[in-house]
Amino acid sequence: MTEGDHDIARHMAAYTEVGPPSPEARQRLMAKLRRESVRRPSLLARLREATTSWTVSPLLSGATALAVGVVLGWVLHDARTSANGGSATPGPGVAGVSSTHEVRLVQFVLLAPKASRVAVVGDFNDWDPSATPLARLQGGSWVAAIPVSPGRHVYSFIVDGDRWVSDPASPLAPEDDFGIRNSVIVVGQEST
């Protein structure tokens, strides 16, 4: 270090003495980010970005190798009236939700270009195969968004009405009551 460096380094010692940032500013920022995550435009564009930039799991082998599951958890807050008086702005597709529970909109995606129909079933829709058909996008992805309460949820995909596919990208559910392995998703979990 040159003599000039030493001088400047000495003066710059005061650089960090700016006082702490205001906690209110940080809280405002997080509130804005959470609103931003609700308003995020073009889920489809974001989905395309994600499926092209992420490496997907390999296709299942053999005759069941039609469907590869990629679960993208989109967490869209159903922002409730906060203690600070923020306004509640329910996200799309969150109609009919109890106002006492925080609900998240979770997007399920399955890459199944050869399928003619795909549904997602789970404890959030009473395992009803007709409740939540996925919509097909260009490129063979299928997508659906479902409001679910925070916590643990067990689910699976049904391809073409009779092929049950667990999600290779998600943890497995240990319950094996009926011989078909399900997947687990945890929604809204926070680290301690």
Added chain:
Amino acid sequence: MTDAALVAQARAGDVEAFGHLVDRYYDDCTRFARRMLGNRHDAEDALQEAFVNAYQALARYHERDAFRGWLYRIVLNECRRLAARRWRNERRLVHDDVTLERLPGREENGAADLRDQLQTSLARLEPLLREALLLKYGEGFEYTEMARMTGASIPALKMRVKRARDQMRPWLEEMEENA
């Protein structure tokens, strides 16, 4: 957890993962923005915009880039924009780096709430010189990263840092003598 892993979570829609990144960098970025802009209010505005922009731009972040440098570039751009808006309010149009380089750094007069000797000297620097000095000696970036952040060449950045040091030294010494 590494920055890249948190970015991956945030890209998947986990805004709280981005919140962890905010926790990690907010204080440092605040310090930088405050030294760049000279006052708390402008710094907070710049940071709000910068972090929201960063959140929106996550899809374009590549793991090969250090997140810290990538974030600081966004913060730096917001500081520049805010400073430029102040200039526009004073009927000056800022088009490019060359114009920026010609602007004397006096925008903090009247708006500054940081008034230590260091800030007084920093305020007198041209913005690009101040940027380079703060990134190098304040935030500890390497020149290679600074080049990625600012778009300037490494020799140009080294020259800016040297000029900033040369200009500030007598001001700081003078203030010390008068203190």
Added chain:
Amino acid sequence: MSARSWRAACGAAFALAAALAWLASAVSAAPIDKRLVERLDPTTAEEVWKVVEAAEAQGVPTDPLIVTALEGASKHARPERIVAAVRERSAALLAAKEVLGPESTPGEIAAAAGALMSGVPRDTLARLRQERPKGSLLVPLVVLADLVTRQVPIETASMAVLHASRLGTRDADLLRLRSRVEGDIRRGVSPAAATIARLQTLGLGDAPAPPTSPGGSHR
């Protein structure tokens, strides 16, 4: 009316009243959840409902039991299998609630029940609760059950999750660990070795760091 006739009439009236009272109590019991009625045959729906009511009396969350039955219906399981599954789940939920404590969330109880059903001992769950008395056990339990399901020996999986919890590992890191172990297993590493190897990388790299190697948590 003779005295005998009068006694007979009183006896009949009493029997009728008793029958009406019993009927009234039966009618006033909670109706079967209509989801079961719609999706199961009447006999199976009633059998399942009995298990649900008994579980409710013991303070066990009942919705997981109902959705288990609905899952069985969707998977075209045999009625006796459905009822058995609901009974097993009820027992596991009760055990989970006892081990984790009364303040556990329904999600934690369900996750713990799944872990118990996959063979994780109660002692492991109790120790997990000790490691995180206030924090959510949801993710550790999900990860633990997943590892066991992938043939990681129960002792190894238990040790790994307990150790991670002791380190204060964040949920996101725990999920990442699981994902990496899964990837290693797919590439031919033994489940136990994969778990131990990945466990050893926990606690490193928490500070802001230069870019990680490619791949991250996506594969």
